[in-house]
Amino acid sequence: MQTELDPTDIELLKLLQIDATLTNKELAFKLNKSIATVHERIRKLKDQGYIKRVVAILDRKKINKSLIAFSQVLLKEHTADTLYAFEHEVAKFSEVMECFQMTGAFDFILRIATSDMDTYHLFLRNKLATLPNISTVQSFFVLSETKSETAYPL
Amino acid sequence: MQTELDPTDIELLKLLQIDATLTNKELAFKLNKSIATVHERIRKLKDQGYIKRVVAILDRKKINKSLIAFSQVLLKEHTADTLYAFEHEVAKFSEVMECFQMTGAFDFILRIATSDMDTYHLFLRNKLATLPNISTVQSFFVLSETKSETAYPL
């Protein structure tokens, strides 16, 4: 299985990261390739896992997710079991968009999406803070989103 | 312009957030609507800005973006001008995937994608730290990505 990207693959990935609604015909024109070639390249890029999925990105403010919080979590214990248990439980909460284990002074950083501060408060009290083994949770709130990019440079 | 979402719109947004390659025919079947209805609903959801864009999500480790850092930036001054200038300059760096102005003990949090620690270091020294008006930058690194969701609950 060929796993290196050539310039055509790179160009395709660049374009599809920005707008995945481009048709094969449009892509073929931009790349000076045939439609069949573009089709085959994209199939391979998906098969090989370069393209994980194609998704619609919504305007969060329009769907009542106006408040984004970053919550830094410190656990009491750091055994393999307690780390796994935390990750496993926290992933179940629909408010948690992302969970990363981190280096540094705390263990995890969570990105939480809610409609407002009251809802965040309820999430913290009734969901996050009820998990066992939590030592501290520090919350920071997004005032404004200056840059928000899903496309990696290639 | 109708701006409220009915249950069909909500269901469509849920599905398209997960997989935007579903055809109108497949969506119509899932929702028990006609293809033309689905087509028209999606057109409206895009027009009204609920769907901002449709993008391919890549596997960052396969495209040499193995290291993700969250960098907390504190500025020296907080005039409207200096805040704007920082946002404006930092958005130009291709390594910066996201930039948020925050409440709390620091001013901005950046999500930085690079290939490795050396590259991050170079970014910090030669790009970020050269911006005027920066007081401190604290960097935290992602050890593992437990949950990573682009779909908001609806």
Place this chain on the structure above:
DNA sequence: TTTGAAAACTCTCGCGC
């Protein structure tokens, strides 16, 4: 919102480089 038909696009296959 639906229908239905025309236009556009997708996807596969086999040939040629």
Place this chain on the structure above:
DNA sequence: GCGCGAGAGTTTTCAAA
């Protein structure tokens, strides 16, 4: 191996009701 052309099969689009 990789790319391309052509055609069958789907999907999208757009009237009209």
